[in-house]
Amino acid sequence: MKLKELLETKNEWFGKEGPSFGVVLSSRLRLARNLAKYRFTQRASKIELKQILEKARQALTGIPNLRNSIFFNLSRLDKIGRQFLMERHLISCELMESSRGCGVLIVPDKNVSIMVNEEDHLRIQWLASGLDLRSNWLNISQLDDYLSGKFDYAFSSELGYLTACPTNVGTGLRASCLLHLPGLVMTGRIEKIIHELNKLGVVTRGLYGEGTKVMGDLYQVSNATTLGKGEEEIIQEIEGVVKRIISYEDNARDSLYRDSLTGSLSGNYSINLGDQVYRAYGILSNAQLISFEETLNLLSKVRLGVCMKYALPCSLEKINRLMVSTQPAHLQLSTKGELSIFQRDRLRAEILRSSLKG
């Protein structure tokens, strides 16, 4: 019942057009925190986890500025429900698969989610549309300050906020952006860029985060270092890197566009942009059965086409919504039942055909 509320919420991050929307789909700030008097999640006993979950539930559902929040005890949610939350990027893959006492607080109209008992006791997350990290920092920091009054955080003056994994210690801050980079992929430049990013202390991941694969030319980039730098410094650095990637991507797109008009093959690629875009549109608007992975890969080309101003009967916002709504759990939640792969692929194709016809 509560999940249906989410399904119908208006203010999702993927529906709006944020800054640099053509390349940056979303920005995310995440803070990792632990309670001082309990063992970290992996080591804690069932009783400890239950106590932490209950403490968290009480504190989180009473936050003053965050009305209309929904708290989910994940052990009471079925598989489809948990996957739905993961598809919305409100919980991680790890939390979705966890069988330990965990939960999440979601504030739909603010795109805030607070995971309880994931790798750390608390993971506070703030999502925004487009490239928007700096303005969200104040919001999440204030929320963190409020919560530090409710919980006794594990903190040392030397190492900062103490996290289960040493790679998160210090600020516990992960600042990331979800980027759409079809230009760099099609021109064969993406590998080099990723290599350069690694040298700059930036980590690249797939669509659903750590350990997931790249689909639809979507890359998540985030800071690798959390200790020894201030939070604003980390955010400023990542923003700088993302802006650089945006210019590389724009150059690649322009290059593809110019070559497609003349039919020349100036780069070491042999695809024609216009042809790729319209073929993708053709399949999406006519297929009778289609998998999610294929959908995402084709939508990537159509999205690129819309950004490059090709004549197509859909907006970026519509394409973003389709990228989310055609995911497996989303389909099954809208029909209120488990569907077989065949049924999902068929339903997905129906949705795409009706959405994309001009």
Next chain:
Amino acid sequence: MILCSLCNKKEASVYYTEVVNERVLKLSLCKECAEKRGLGMASLLTSLSEVAFQLHKAKKEKIVCNSCGLDYNEFKQSGLLGCANCYKTFSKYLFPILKQVHSHLLHTGKIPQGYDFNKKSLEYQRNRLQTELNTAVRKEEYEKAALLRDKLKKLETLLKTN
């Protein structure tokens, strides 16, 4: 272009320095030879702490956190610590990991509201850094000294604002 000291064929990209009782060993290795020796990026995190461990101790120590019961092997396998106290218990193993991942070893970000910032611990750290700085200068390790000096500056600022 520097060639790998072991195979002499590929370009070196891993520079390994080992110091044992004043004796210094330096190796330039290509990616493949480094992986084979357990010195490539994949094994660097565990091997660095292992190398330090083996160099300084003859017998194996069994280190267990007395707050949560986590032992070193479990930590090595999962990469996750068991509780806040583990950071003290396993500090010497964490040092190379933190250096590798973050390059810095001192928190300079925000502090929880109402945290009882123990001035004593800050002063102790400053003294420790100052001692290390003096040693580095005496040994003519100027690059190390410069890094320590920067850390010390940050610490002095923190102390002043508290």
